Amino acid sequence: MKTNNNLDNFPDIRVVNLLTPHFTPTTSLSFKAPAPRPRPLWQAVRISAVAAMIAVAVFIGISGVQTSTAREVVERAMTQLLESDNYLVQFTANVTENKNSWELYDLDFEGTPMKGTVEISKEESKVRMAIKWQDKSRSMELYDGESYRRYQNGELVLERPHGGIDLTSLASLEKLKAYAVAMGLMLKFSEEGDVISVSTRGDKVGIVARFSKSEGRLLGAECSGPYNGQQVTVLTVDRIDFDVPPAE
Amino acid sequence: MKLTTENKQLTRLAELIQSERDHLFRYACYRVGSAAEADDVVQDLYLRLSKQGARLSEIEDLKGYVYRSLANSCASALRSRRQFATTETLDTLSSDDLAPKDFEQEFRLIERLMSHLPDEQSEVIRLRIYGGRQFDEIASICNIPLTTAKSRFRYGIDKLREALEKRGLI
Numbered sequence: 001m002k003t004n005n006n007l008d009n010f011p012d013i014r015v016v017n018l019l020t021p022h023f024t025p026t027t028s029l030s031f032k033a034p035a036p037r038p039r040p041l042w043q044a045v046r047i048s049a050v051a052a053m054i055a056v057a058v059f060i061g062i063s064g065v066q067t068s069t070a071r072e073v074v075e076r077a078m079t080q081l082l083e084s085d086n087y088l089v090q091f092t093a094n095v096t097e098n099k100n101s102w103e104l105y106d107l108d109f110e111g112t113p114m115k116g117t118v119e120i121s122k123e124e125s126k127v128r129m130a131i132k133w134q135d136k137s138r139s140m141e142l143y144d145g146e147s148y149r150r151y152q153n154g155e156l157v158l159e160r161p162h163g164g165i166d167l168t169s170l171a172s173l174e175k176l177k178a179y180a181v182a183m184g185l186m187l188k189f190s191e192e193g194d195v196i197s198v199s200t201r202g203d204k205v206g207i208v209a210r211f212s213k214s215e216g217r218l219l220g221a222e223c224s225g226p227y228n229g230q231q232v233t234v235l236t237v238d239r240i241d242f243d244v245p246p247a248e
Numbered sequence: 249m250k251l252t253t254e255n256k257q258l259t260r261l262a263e264l265i266q267s268e269r270d271h272l273f274r275y276a277c278y279r280v281g282s283a284a285e286a287d288d289v290v291q292d293l294y295l296r297l298s299k300q301g302a303r304l305s306e307i308e309d310l311k312g313y314v315y316r317s318l319a320n321s322c323a324s325a326l327r328s329r330r331q332f333a334t335t336e337t338l339d340t341l342s343s344d345d346l347a348p349k350d351f352e353q354e355f356r357l358i359e360r361l362m363s364h365l366p367d368e369q370s371e372v373i374r375l376r377i378y379g380g381r382q383f384d385e386i387a388s389i390c391n392i393p394l395t396t397a398k399s400r401f402r403y404g405i406d407k408l409r410e411a412l413e414k415r416g417l418i
Contacts, residue, residue, distance in 0.1 A: 012402075012405050012406070012409060014409075014418050015405050015408045015409045015412065015418070016377070016405060018346060018357070018361065018408075018412075018418075019358060019361060019373065019377050019408075020377060021274065021277075021278060021354060021358075021377070021378065022348075022354065023348065023350055023351040023354045024274050024277060024278075024351070025277060025283035025286075025351055026283075027269065027270070027273040027283065027286070027287055027290070029269060029273065029287055029290060029291060030266065030269075031262045031263075031265045031266040031269065031294055032262055032266070033255065033258045033259035033261070033262035033263070
């Protein structure tokens, strides 16, 4: 028969003690409501771009870098950056070969830096994306809105149906706006010459994006995360050119 | 400058999450097992809720809603993981494991203990111990009567006690 005396409760306390945390890490997160002030259009556009990069950071944070393919991350960043019909992104990513899925590479803190380009072009409702990796096989991954194709040394080595890149979420200026509003006060702006840098998150998974003040456009960005006690960059957007016709 | 309804609600949300930050973070930490991931889960939760803007005013018990959403976010983060699946159970637990020396060891111990319980009991225990919630708040978060919240906590602790006693660990 159960009793409620102290003796009977004693083991309960020991169990509760076992469950009670003693080594909880600390967090530096800070939450502040956005200031209710109107933003000039140029600033809103600029912040939207940064917000998209933040989305990448959040995405990496949630999924874990080890489980995100480079395509997923680049696709997401670029999808949300899309304000132009065609553009070309030059990037460097730390990658390892992906042996478990049809994607070619995974982003990995311990990966090897590899350069590549992403070309995105929009034709009516279809979006075509080509990732060209500067590996020995000159691999190219092509998403043309209907299928995924992988080429190595110019030869088709894999083809499968693919629904294409869904840009409906980009209808999401609203989505970007929400990020911008929500994240507005968490961005740190600094200025040096013509370059404005916007950084996020301090020592956590972070993004630093650079903008040209005179051109009013995004120049590049880095995405990094904590690994083995250090902040390690896993993806760098070296350059973005807008309205570049796609190469065949 | 006059605040719009959306601004007011975003302020209400930000103040609530800021004041609950440590509890939310601790709950997430002991659910997903990583401070960085817990940071991201809490951050993402804030962003998602922020998107609701003025509609937040329709939520009466915002605190309960936040904790319920956090529990779902953590479960979703765990589901999306393709690795780190634990197979450890109480059967391999040693007395050394009961004296963890850092967060990782502590998390593994807690995970093993929790894996011995039905989900509804472990969730109440998590909300109570890591989320720092009172039983009436837990009842509201889990949408169960107050007595059920208390009994689930008690049954969970009893079950662990019996299991640990059976193995000679307490």
